[in-house]
Amino acid sequence: MYDFAYHKPKSVADAAAAVKKASDGKLMSGGMTLIPTLKQRLAHPSDVVDLAGVSDLVGIKVDATGVTIGAMTKHADVASSADVARAIPALAALAGGIGDRQVRNRGTIGGSVANNDPAADYPAALVALGATVTTNERKIAAEDFFKGMFETALKDGEIVTSVSFPTATKAAYMKFPNPASRYAMVGVFVAQTASGPRVAVTGAGPAVFRVKAMEEALAKSWSADAVANVKVPAEGLNSDIHASAEYRAHLVTVMAKRAVAAAG
């Protein structure tokens, strides 16, 4: 780890100011991604601005329209929230399947979406449920937020403050974990939303994507059989020592089928 200046502001405004002032400032939430990157000397920020002191960013609010989760809320708290489990059970289940116990008790939803790891779980939920990312500057629809591999719509120093998920009449997430890292090798989130069925895939491509053909099939008939014959093209999907693009493409269909069945 290289040396850096450390800040622990108490408000979002102070945090934003601290990042702005730094020559190369980095926000830190749970640090589950950032700290290993620093330890391996893959990043060399001048300043690290720790959001752990900003208590406003922690918490879960549930009302009739949906669930809003503060950026600093830990995966474990989403997983164990009775309110989330009632409103969008698939979301609580997804959070409970992230990483391991230690990671779930440090990693945050804000850090996860800001990082936009192609194998992260949350992005699938955001896109399938049509969530909105709120920052200190604006509101961004999930589909506009996730741009590409580790790339988001966030501007330099812009801070994710919360994520709002509308409820869905049906939803489920099926994850095929990478055998080594247990991140999503393929994760499919299906939801019956107010604007119709949505199918979002993480892990398989450079970033989360929707499968329109499956959504159309589900609009005709919400059943596992409806997606069973919808194949996604392997072209453009990730390929590594754990899974070829063809295998990932195949798993998208299998996981989609299982997700629809689980959603009931």
Place this chain on the structure above:
Amino acid sequence: MSNVSKIGDRVHRKEDRRFLTGTGRYVDDLQLSRCTHAHFLRSPHAHARIKGIDTSKAAASAGVVAVFTGKDTADAKVGGLICGWVVKDKHGVPHKAPGHPAIALDTVRHVGDTVAMVIADTAANARDAADKIEVDYEVLPAIVDLTKALSAGAPQVHSDVPGNLCYDWELGDKAAVDAAFAKAAHVTKIDVVNNRLIPNAMEPRAAAAEYDRGTGNYTLHTTSQNPHVTRLVLSAFVLGIPEHKLRVIAPDVGGGFGSKIFIYAEETLCVWAAGKVGRSIKWTADRSESFMTDAHGRDHVTHAEIAMDKDGKFTGFRIDTIANMGAYLSTFATAVPTYLYGTLLAGQYTTPAIHVNVRAAFTHTTPVDAYRGAGRPEATYLVESIVSKAAREIGVDPAELRKRNFIAPTAFPYQTPVALTYDSGNYVPIIDEAMKLSDYAGFGARQSAAKAKGKLRGIGISSYIEACGLAPSAVVGSLGAGVGQWESAQLRFNPTGNVQVLTGSHSHGQGHETTFAQIVSDKLGVPMDQIEVVHGDTSQVPFGMGTYGSRSLAVGGSAIMKAADKIIAKGKKIAAHLMEAAEADIVFENGTFKVSGTDKNVPLAQAVFAAYVPHNYPIDKVEPGMDENAFYDPSNFTYPSGTQICEVEIDPDTGVVEIVHFVAVDDFGNIVNPMVVEGQVHGGIAQGVGQALMEAAAYDNATGQLLSGSYMDYTMPRADDLPSFTLGYKTTPCPHNPLGVKGCGEAGAIAAPAAVMNAVRDALAQVGAQDRIEMPATPQRVWAAINAR
């Protein structure tokens, strides 16, 4: 007496208290005064020429004490790292032993090869300075693909090893094998890859070296499985520091699995440099360094054929293997695919003619050496895979085919056609017990039920033999070993009656502190809490050979038994004097000397006290003191055997293999502590399952980069990957050691890969894919096998 333990008791481990409460003492825990820290600059390339190296900026960096390159160690005449086992090829010519400098001179030969050593006041400063070293590399083509390493035109790893061939070795009677094949009723052929594994001990390797200018003494604290061997090699071959001026201490060590047997560049350099800079130096590998530089395991490609007569009796077995040595020869690398592999290819069977040819190849990869089982898992995987394949081909149940070919219990000692003489065993009751525990008979119904759910169920058998308890020194010497393989023990009683048991073997997870104490408690009647097992310090314990090859109890435990016999013999003389009886009338029972036929007695503690306070003592016949040494050199290897049966269920949609049931029935000879043995078997099976389904060191063929260089990409088996194991035992005591024990540390890892893979193949046979799968049978590979056309 308070807590005397007996052999066979399920005693809780004495060492667990400190391990579980975080009070173990590992190398990195040491606080040395004025300590400096080393960082090693590693090659980012698999193969490159070092055209120039500029350390000036690093040397001027904050806190830097010294920077050393290969030129410095060459100028100082630091010897190269050695390989301690000479394997002679087909023509009697010793293996090629290319130079292995601790710091690369002008060429780097694998990713992670050592390029420079930086010593600074803190670890961070050392690392900062290393970043400032400028190395001018000319990147050269690399060969990492073992199947191509021996082909014409492959990039050469060492200019003095033409064609990358380290040796071309054979064992067995080729003519007899050819004759058997000429008459065969059926021949089964197989090609297998034994995947390369990365050891992943929980504690990374570490070294802390001290130099005392006043006395000229060096002390090395290091993560070693055999501190005396480390001292011997560093003294006699590499650094030239006399043995009596070098103390090596291996304190608590967090796992080794073989990888901490070897003598590596880092501890060598820390010792040398501590003398150079006159300050203590500490180094602990980070996990990435462990992945790149701990000696890897396995890595074979093999073609084999087995001949049978019309009744399915094996008549001949021929094997052709290429074994990967990596870029340099690690300490015992040459022995693993030869004497620890070729000699085991008879398995549990009476196959009369066997011939094995092994070619060892250099590649631009991390050196390969012994890893839990070392050669024997490779042999077992091959033998048990081909036997199950043969059974399928000739339409005989695989358990039945094994039984037809087992060595009969009356045939021991049994001379195999590949050099070993098996001392004991009784294989049919073992497989019968395993079949009972796995409900082998009910498998068909379970397979049908699975099929109805769309799943593919399979069952697989692995009946292993291993040669462990390394080893009769004369035998290993005749095979090329550079060391003897006896073990030492010392029982050092204190005047107050408690005892230190000093052993030359070393515990890094095996539980010696409990098991060895149990032997002494049982034999001498001393309570467990009065016994302290001491190991790992060359200045405290007699010269010993360390722990590997499932040898500690069979060889080290036997040395303790011998020392205990000497204690009893001496105690009898003292007790006879104290009771005014004839020595011949003294018997020793439950910790007490008795005059037989009377109620006169002297407890051992009283005899010990008399030996240290010899006021009333037979001083003309017996020396004072109660401190006995023993060395034990076994007369043969020990031969644990067993059968594992694994049952799997495959989800054909995803290729995921689930282990639904796992049975292991072992013959370990007598068992000292069943709980410790279970722990060893469980851990071994987990590693074997890891090899079969998950683990693989993957190199990029084009660049030679290690693709599985972290836990993001290297799959370790985890608890939730494994079922609860069902274990059973059948015992034939080892006839040639005083405890009748055989060794249990490696068996799980030796047998499990074949059990799992035979189950996977059995499941895949339902869709005709049984011959399309290699280890590790990852979901992607299983799915691809099912869907290949």
